[in-house]
Amino acid sequence: FFPILLHLLFSATTPYTTLPSVLLIGPSGAGKTALLTLFERGPLYTPDQPTSADKPSVSTPVARTHTSQVPSTVELAVSPDSTTFRTDLDAAGATAKKFLLVDTPGHPKLRGHALSQLSASSPTITPSTISATSSETHKSKLKALVFVTDAAALADPDSGALAATAEYLYEVLLALQRRFHSRSGSRAPASVPVLVAANKLDLFTALPAALVKSHLEGELTRIRKARSKGLLSTEEGEGEGAVGGEEGEGWLGAYGTERFSFKEMMEFDVEVEVVGGNVLGEGPGADKWWNWIGERV
Ligand code: GDP
Numbered sequence: 001f002f003p004i005l006l007h008l009l010f011s012a013t014t015p016y017t018t019l020p021s022v023l024l025i026g027p028s029g030a031g032k033t034a035l036l037t038l039f040e041r042g043p044l045y046t047p048d049q050p051t052s053a054d055k056p057s058v059s060t061p062v063a064r065t066h067t068s069q070v071p072s073t074v075e076l077a078v079s080p081d082s083t084t085f086r087t088d089l090d091a092a093g094a095t096a097k098k099f100l101l102v103d104t105p106g107h108p109k110l111r112g113h114a115l116s117q118l119s120a121s122s123p124t125i126t127p128s129t130i131s132a133t134s135s136e137t138h139k140s141k142l143k144a145l146v147f148v149t150d151a152a153a154l155a156d157p158d159s160g161a162l163a164a165t166a167e168y169l170y171e172v173l174l175a176l177q178r179r180f181h182s183r184s185g186s187r188a189p190a191s192v193p194v195l196v197a198a199n200k201l202d203l204f205t206a207l208p209a210a211l212v213k214s215h216l217e218g219e220l221t222r223i224r225k226a227r228s229k230g231l232l233s234t235e236e237g238e239g240e241g242a243v244g245g246e247e248g249e250g251w252l253g254a255y256g257t258e259r260f261s262f263k264e265m266m267e268f269d270v271e272v273e274v275v276g277g278n279v280l281g282e283g284p285g286a287d288k289w290w291n292w293i294g295e296r297v
Contacts, residue, residue: 008250015203018139018140018141019099019100019140020099020100020140020141020142020297021073021099021102021125021141021142021143022100022142022143022144022145022293022296022297023102023104023114023125023142023144023170024036024101024102024103024104024148025114025145025147025151025172026146026147026165026168026197027165029150030148030149031148031150031199031200031279032103032104032148033072033103034279034280035146035148035199035289036072036074036101036103036133038073039074039076039101039286039290040076040101059091071100072102072103072154073100073102073103074100074101075099075101075104076098076099076100076101077096077097077098078096078097078290078293078294078297079095079096079097079294089172093146096297099143099297100140101154102125107137108168111168111171113123115171115172115175116175118175118176118192119175119178119179119182119228121179121189121190121191122189122190123141123179123190124139124140125139125140126139126142134239137149141190142192143192143296143297144192144193144195144292144293145172145176145193145194146197146297147168147169147172147194147196147197147201147288148199149196149212150165150199150200151163151198151199151206151207151208151212151276152200152203152205152207153165153200154198154212154215154216155205155207156205157283161172162215162216162219163219165216165219166216166219166220166222167294169196170220170224171218171224172194172247173194173220173272174250176192176194176265176268177252177253177265177268177270178249179192180268180269180270188269191269191270191271191294192269192270193270193271193272193296194265194272194273195273195274195275195292196212196213196272196273196274196275197275197277197289198212198213198274198275198276199277199279200278200279200280201276201277201278202278202280202281202294204283208276209274209275210274212274212276213262217259217260217261217262220260221258221259224251224253224260227250227251252264253265253267254267262274273292275288275289275292277289
């Protein structure tokens, strides 16, 4: 009797559940839309196709770029016994975990919206265009974050991509760090792991993932130093001016360390991993990213 009552109670209070979500974030041009499209159209490549064949290619142009402020969302399913991406939701079976992949605009002016959602104790996002469901907006629990970078642009010192990418990543990681302090009551904030996807490894000019990692860590160190100096003098940092406030608030990672390392983010329950891949062309492809996501949704 008791379990039945519990069941009734549970189903009465939760008439439906919104799928958890994974947020795609990063500077524009890094390949977020291309990646979303690749995952969405996954069934075009049957999983038993030889992996070396033309797998990462996408049959239709993927160079759509966002012009709207509305993030685009796709519903995907990851099956524990599949090592490549597929989205045949029905065929995926009962063991498949469904989730929403939400793309965000990379334009600096539109970033505030994406960032503002990350500092909550249990971050949720409101995906606005969920295919096949009603247009009602439900809040979806944020499970993980994929920060997409252009590893070829990062290799080019004249492009300014390293500084721009690190600046954005700094904001993202700082927002997640703040989330750690915004705990409500005794409940620990939900952990939000971050995958830094070093994209475009099909290009021979691209930096390998290990170098993307060390370059970003170096640049984040530089930004952190510059900001802490800015904080001491004027309270007014560059940009949106959200750096002021308590001592150390704009400081990313462990306080007082000389060089920033992604490992420091573990103090705030933020796991950061840098993994290389590519959406187009020949290369390692996107499977590792897919598996990373699958392990965290
Ligand atoms: P977004 O602004 O982050 O959504 O970036 P897009 O998805 O619009 O991609 C920007 C450009 O990079 C497009 O021209 C894509 O075709 C290209 N692109 C995306 N992924 C790859 C990749 O893995 N390799 C190469 N060579 N180009 C890519």
